[in-house]
Amino acid sequence: MCTGVKLYLQHLLWFLDSITTHTIILVTPALLFHRNKVLKEITNKARQRGDRPSCCTQCLQGASFRRFGNTLSERFQQLRVWQKILKVIGAEFGTSVLSYFVFLTWLLNFNIFSFLINFSFIIIPQFLAAEPNNLSFTGLELFTGAGYFQQTVLYYGFYTNATISKIENGPSYNMQLGYIFTVGIYFLICFLILLFSMAKFFSRNFIQPQKFSGNASKLLCTWDFNITNEKAVKLKQKNLHTQIKEDLAEENKEVLNFSAMERVCRIATHLLAWVVSLGTAVAACAGVYFLSINNLELFMKGYSNDLEGQGAMLVLPVIVSLLNTLIPFFFSWLGHMEKFQTPGQHLYITITRNIILKMSIVGILCYYWLNIVATSESQCWETLVGQDIYRLVLVDFIFCLLGSFFGEFLRRIIGTTVCLNLGLPEFDIARNVLDLIYAQTLTWIGILFSPMLPGIQMIAFFIVFFVKKVSLMRNCQPPRKVWRTSQMMTSFILLLFCPSFLGVLSLLFFHTLRLKPSEGCGPFRGLPAMFSAVTEWVKSLESYTASKWVAWIYRNLIASELFFFILCTFLLVVIYLYWEIIQAKKTMAKGLRQQIENVSLAFSCIFCIIWLLC
């Protein structure tokens, strides 16, 4: 009977697992199937080195295989260099710090992709139809983005609205359509990539909230096999030892029961801290707004070429970056004052406050650009906005490097010479990731105004990667506390998607559909809105019978409200169905768990009775 009950228990557990994990069969990795193929290839390669090809076909086959192999190996060489750097970082500092660098390379890929398609479809055609640049180049343009750069491909205002064709009666390139479709398709692809990455992360890292076994998983699941440096291994063992001792000590402490008065005090402290932090964010936004209005007046008066005039243009970006750097320190000090119950709470609330600050500053700047600059009387408002964004991106990059210098290098000097009990600094993952998200948001906003901005951000990210890596290796120590990497990475990708990317998308829609482009410059001059280029093109397609279907699709699917309404309703129904399925599975899992407990209790009672009877 014992084996029977045990079998029944095992079946119940198996069924429970299948509901919660969906996979119970051990899946052999696909790469094992290729092992024999690989061994054959190694043998062939050994033979090829010894034998000489006897006939022509063998010659050709060998040459093509070798060429294919060479190109493949070149590609892998580049990946190998990257892999080697990531391996070295992971070996010494573990998975948590590695996740920052992996996130940085992921964002770098977005920028490389954007730069490539912008370069191929927008910048190269413009080079063919470029007007000569009469302005002079002084070195200061690298910082201010004005002057010589105004008449280059860097900004929207330089692009022509004509249809470019180099050869008489040859193929022509419509700049308006090229510009809007390139940007549109890039954002669509980014949207899909972000959506699928988020879904993948959620499905892998979703933790069921009930019964989170802290200690067991801490012991058996968190040893980082990536760490291969002897010193780092010893440090990690020491940290684990300290953590276990702390956990055991906490168990012995009495559970603190707060009296009603103390609870009210705590809630009041939290409320006050929130009011102070939101007030600081609002004050920062107001400061930025008034500063930017001043900035516009400076432009309307006409900028002077002297040093003071150029310097005045940099005041806004420097103030914005200073606010973005210093206020987070204030927030983290506020968090220390508040005395949260767990360090996890402290971390999440500090990150939330930082995100509110950064996104509200970006929001107020966008309001200023799209509502005030766009309706001002300037010659070419898109170029003005592009210059502002260029300066913001550049100053943010400089502040990032300075932050690394002060936050890590100087802190190490202080911690090892002057104030010895501070020790080496730890790499602040949250602050650095939020900086990356902010920089990427600025780049996405600026793509429409400055097509070369992704290229500039790509170079900036490259430099930041190597600077941070060198600074990390020389100045920092591995993290002491266990950092829930997967949960944090999921929330960072969610932050990249939700306020950042979706905000940029809504700005994009507003800009292309509602704002009037400037009369005197850019590819959309004279049109009531950017999107009118597409509507006019579709109208012109209706005259050709071969492309009437394009016009039909546009009229009935893209421009019709009924289609979007039906699509939204369908999506809501699908989401509701999935939600109900999840709830049903949760209930079933709960019931089965109860059954397991009941059966094991019944079994132990029966065993006791039998033992007593004997």
Next chain:
Amino acid sequence: MRWKSKTPCSQKSEEPIQPTSLSLFLRLFYRYRDLAPQLVPLDYSDNPAVTLPYELIGSMPELKDNPFRQRIAEVFSEHGDGNMTLDDFLDMFSVLSEMAPRDLKAYYAFKIYDFNNDDYICKSDLEKTVNKLTRNELTPEEVSLVCEKVIYEADVDNDGKLSLADFQRMIIRAPDFLSTFHIRI
């Protein structure tokens, strides 16, 4: 149960070689060969029976400081003694790569922590694990306390030891496991 025996040996597959797995295997083969070039031939067409001793495997830079290197080598070796053939070596690093699915990694992590090979992680296995993780610096009472807490939390069928199913259930609640149970090569 060795899932390795289920792989079809004579598969005339027209599947395209995935570049990442091909490059991984080639790299692993050259790493294996670099450990003892005089023992490992370049020609593997007649399946030579070459086994490298544990001392060579354990001296690899990726493994030499890992506290569980001996258990890893024992789990993946054919006779459980730590001496590995090329097949065992490839298995080991493919399970520890980022491409292996979670259930496979969980299965092998369970076997690594099961020191006495009885298909259960009992209290003595956990004590050995804790000692390896903390360099024997905790007192025996503290070790015992920690092990009891782990068993209390994770043992659902109340038999005083952790089975594979208990371990897999624990893995679900630790999403970091996929990224920490990983060796880059």
